[in-house]
Amino acid sequence: xxxxxxxxxxxPIPWLQESGEEDEIVISCRIRLARNISNVPFPNRASxxxxxxxxxxxxxxxxxxxQLGDAIFLPIEELSSLESRILVERRLISPEFxxxxxxxxxxxxxxxxxxxxINEEDHLRLQGFGVGLSLxxxxxxxxxxxxxxxxxxxxxFSDQFGYLTACPTNTGTGMRVSxxxxxxxxxxxxxIEKALTKKTPSGLAVRGFYGEGTDxxxxxxxxxxxxTLGWTEWRxxxxxxxxxxxxxxxEDKSRQKLMNDERIRVEDRVFRSIGIxxxxxxxxxxxxxxxxxxxxxxxxxxxxSQIQKSTLNELMIITQPAxxxxxxxxxxxxLERDVYRAELVRDKLKL
Amino acid sequence: xxxxxxxxxxxPIPWLQESGEEDEIVISCRIRLARNISNVPFPNRASxxxxxxxxxxxxxxxxxxxQLGDAIFLPIEELSSLESRILVERRLISPEFxxxxxxxxxxxxxxxxxxxxINEEDHLRLQGFGVGLSLxxxxxxxxxxxxxxxxxxxxxFSDQFGYLTACPTNTGTGMRVSxxxxxxxxxxxxxIEKALTKKTPSGLAVRGFYGEGTDxxxxxxxxxxxxTLGWTEWRxxxxxxxxxxxxxxxEDKSRQKLMNDERIRVEDRVFRSIGIxxxxxxxxxxxxxxxxxxxxxxxxxxxxSQIQKSTLNELMIITQPAxxxxxxxxxxxxLERDVYRAELVRDKLKL
Numbered sequence: 001x002x003x004x005x006x007x008x009x010x011x012p013i014p015w016l017q018e019s020g021e022e023d024e025i026v027i028s029c030r031i032r033l034a035r036n037i038s039n040v041p042f043p044n045r046a047s048x049x050x051x052x053x054x055x056x057x058x059x060x061x062x063x064x065x066x067q068l069g070d071a072i073f074l075p076i077e078e079l080s081s082l083e084s085r086i087l088v089e090r091r092l093i094s095p096e097f098x099x100x101x102x103x104x105x106x107x108x109x110x111x112x113x114x115x116x117x118i119n120e121e122d123h124l125r126l127q128g129f130g131v132g133l134s135l136x137x138x139x140x141x142x143x144x145x146x147x148x149x150x151x152x153x154x155x156x157f158s159d160q161f162g163y164l165t166a167c168p169t170n171t172g173t174g175m176r177v178s179x180x181x182x183x184x185x186x187x188x189x190x191x192i193e194k195a196l197t198k199k200t201p202s203g204l205a206v207r208g209f210y211g212e213g214t215d216x217x218x219x220x221x222x223x224x225x226x227x228t229l230g231w232t233e234w235r236x237x238x239x240x241x242x243x244x245x246x247x248x249x250x251e252d253k254s255r256q257k258l259m260n261d262e263r264i265r266v267e268d269r270v271f272r273s274i275g276i277x278x279x280x281x282x283x284x285x286x287x288x289x290x291x292x293x294x295x296x297x298x299x300x301x302x303x304x305s306q307i308q309k310s311t312l313n314e315l316m317i318i319t320q321p322a323x324x325x326x327x328x329x330x331x332x333x334x335l336e337r338d339v340y341r342a343e344l345v346r347d348k349l350k351l
Numbered sequence: 352x353x354x355x356x357x358x359x360x361x362x363p364i365p366w367l368q369e370s371g372e373e374d375e376i377v378i379s380c381r382i383r384l385a386r387n388i389s390n391v392p393f394p395n396r397a398s399x400x401x402x403x404x405x406x407x408x409x410x411x412x413x414x415x416x417x418q419l420g421d422a423i424f425l426p427i428e429e430l431s432s433l434e435s436r437i438l439v440e441r442r443l444i445s446p447e448f449x450x451x452x453x454x455x456x457x458x459x460x461x462x463x464x465x466x467x468x469i470n471e472e473d474h475l476r477l478q479g480f481g482v483g484l485s486l487x488x489x490x491x492x493x494x495x496x497x498x499x500x501x502x503x504x505x506x507x508f509s510d511q512f513g514y515l516t517a518c519p520t521n522t523g524t525g526m527r528v529s530x531x532x533x534x535x536x537x538x539x540x541x542x543i544e545k546a547l548t549k550k551t552p553s554g555l556a557v558r559g560f561y562g563e564g565t566d567x568x569x570x571x572x573x574x575x576x577x578x579t580l581g582w583t584e585w586r587x588x589x590x591x592x593x594x595x596x597x598x599x600x601x602e603d604k605s606r607q608k609l610m611n612d613e614r615i616r617v618e619d620r621v622f623r624s625i626g627i628x629x630x631x632x633x634x635x636x637x638x639x640x641x642x643x644x645x646x647x648x649x650x651x652x653x654x655x656s657q658i659q660k661s662t663l664n665e666l667m668i669i670t671q672p673a674x675x676x677x678x679x680x681x682x683x684x685x686l687e688r689d690v691y692r693a694e695l696v697r698d699k700l701k702l
Contacts, residue, residue: 264632264633264686264690265633267632268631268632268633268693271630271631271632272626272627272630272631274626274630275623275625275626275627275628275629275630275631276623276626276627277626278626279622279623279625279626280619280622280623280626281615281618281619281622282615282616282619335615339615342619
């Protein structure tokens with residue numbers, strides 16, 4: 001394992017720099033599939049030997065897949081705690097995955113569009129990512145990987161229930177479809193609760209910035225399906241696209257309303273954020289995201305033109321705590337990180 | 352009366368741009384003398400005819416005084432409400448003076464160092480102003496005016512009590528000595544209460560930014576004597592200088608401590624204030640003063656060199672509500688003022 005984390009942390013997530021459907025409001029989307037190997041106990045019941053075999057079988061399968069020809073394969077126990085946290089910050093692995101103490105590994109394509117966690121809650125957690133609301137492209141790419149694995153690995157599948165999973169709430173399609181939506185105007189108009197209370201056949205879950213049970217920061221909400229059983233994959237994706245588009249439409253109308261009625265207040269918020277980010281000497285992650293949110297709104301509303309969206313997206317990734325520490329050398333205290341983060345942001349936003 | 356308010360509102364208070372003792376911490380100082388004319392009832396008891404006569408007698412005396420050769424004499428009832436408020440914002444008259452509905456006038460020297468309110472609580476309220484802790488210079492100048500008036504006007508004076516005043520708390524010297532002190536570091540170190548609880552023979556009163564009963568804004572405190580009876584003028588002034596110097600000394604030590612232990616936090620506050628003031632599109636008076644406070648600290652600590660103290664002092668005066676309205680035309684709503692204030696500040700701070 002000779003992966004260059006130093007190179008990883010100084011670059012943005014490649015696919016996040018592309019453009020995609022509804023990308024003025026939908027930041028990114030993700031599809032996750034839970035899969036297990038037949039006749040091997042689920043990770044929470046399996047022996048260490050079982051799990052080591054799972055890692056080996058998935059590694060072999062990965063090497064044989066054309067779609068994952070350039071994939072990076074990393075056993076988690078060979079990573080430092082800082083390196084694991086870098087992968088969490090890039091959403092390639094889950095925070096829970098880092099905590100576990102069993103044989104585990106992650107494989108991800110060099111463009112970071114596909115990642116596979118091995119021995120998380122299930123033997124395999126396949127994830128596909130895309131910019132904006134490009135869920136059908138993401139699904140095409142992820143399905144190809146899933147089909148490839150299905151040929152090499154004997155998936156645990158029941159004709160009655162579909163894919164079998166460690167937790168019954170994932171059984172069936174094993175699919176969770178998510179979109180990260182940026183809703184500052186809906187918030188400012190005081191209509192966020194109404195906008196996010198939607199009824200959909202596959203159920204709508206709304207989460208904060210870092211997933212379940214976390215706060216909403218920077219007006220970014222994660223919306224996803226709740227049910228995985230009883231619906232086809234396409235139906236679940238279509239449901240989420242439909243509800244996401246309603247939310248996007250509401251945000252769009254709120255933005256227009258604000259620009260008509262309270263343009264000066266919006267401009268004030270956007271320019272203050274520029275002022276703070278280009279001058280602050282201390283900056284927490286949370287505060288950065290809050291100002292990022294206003295800058296992103298400013299760029300999307302044409303209030304500011306001197307800052308590129310790609311710069312904002314890059315900063316969003318590389319200002320995270322583990323990234324900052326790897327970028328500037330080694331592990332550091334929160335105050336030091338805040339100093340370096342402020343420096344990095346000032347430097348990148350230099351107008 | 353053909354006084355040019357348009358010219359007044361676009362310039363800083365002249366004496367505030369000078370330098371003076373302890374002016375890194377003491378912003379300005381003031382001495383006020385309460386005087387009344389013998390055998391004329393105090394303003395709250397006098398007839399309108401009495402009061403008109405007082406105005407006329409003081410006007411005559413003013414014209415004969417060399418020290419007030421270029422003084423501006425303005426009957427308050429000839430001023431618009433906006434014009435009166437401009438004089439309040441420049442501290443030439445008190446807010447209470449504007450509210451009264453009796454014959455009144457104000458005289459002030461063109462350098463704004465001396466002002467005389469006629470028929471405020473007393474027949475005469477003489478005020479002398481100076482930068483920093485220049486109380487002895489202020490006293491020399493104010494005493495010369497007081498002596499001059501004493502020759503033309505028959506002051507109400509008792510050998511037993513001293514100068515007689517409408518309110519007994521002013522009887523004796525009729526003197527209130529004040530200093531406006533800027534104590535951000537003492538505040539940041541959490542020692543403000545201790546620093547301002549001082550025992551002095553003539554009593555110490557601590558007030559907020561706009562005088563009695565007002566909030567502290569921008570870490571600016573007004574300290575002044577409470578007792579006016581039983582002490583000579585010099586003793587009262589010396590007492591206040593002594594206590595002011597103790598407070599200055601404490602602030603000085605707190606600034607050094609912060610610069611040694613928490614320099615980055617101080618710099619962060621100062622630079623954020625630059626960022627906000629140079630970018631905001633809406634700015635209330637109160638918020639301006641809060642950022643002015645950090646910028647003034649930054650200039651005095653050598654953290655910033657590209658902004659002049661004179662620019663800050665100018666903005667402190669001309670960003671006040673009545674000034675803004677006169678500068679940009681006419682009376683306007685708070686939101687409009689906030690827009691123009693932000694514009695004016697951005698313009699003046701252009702780096």
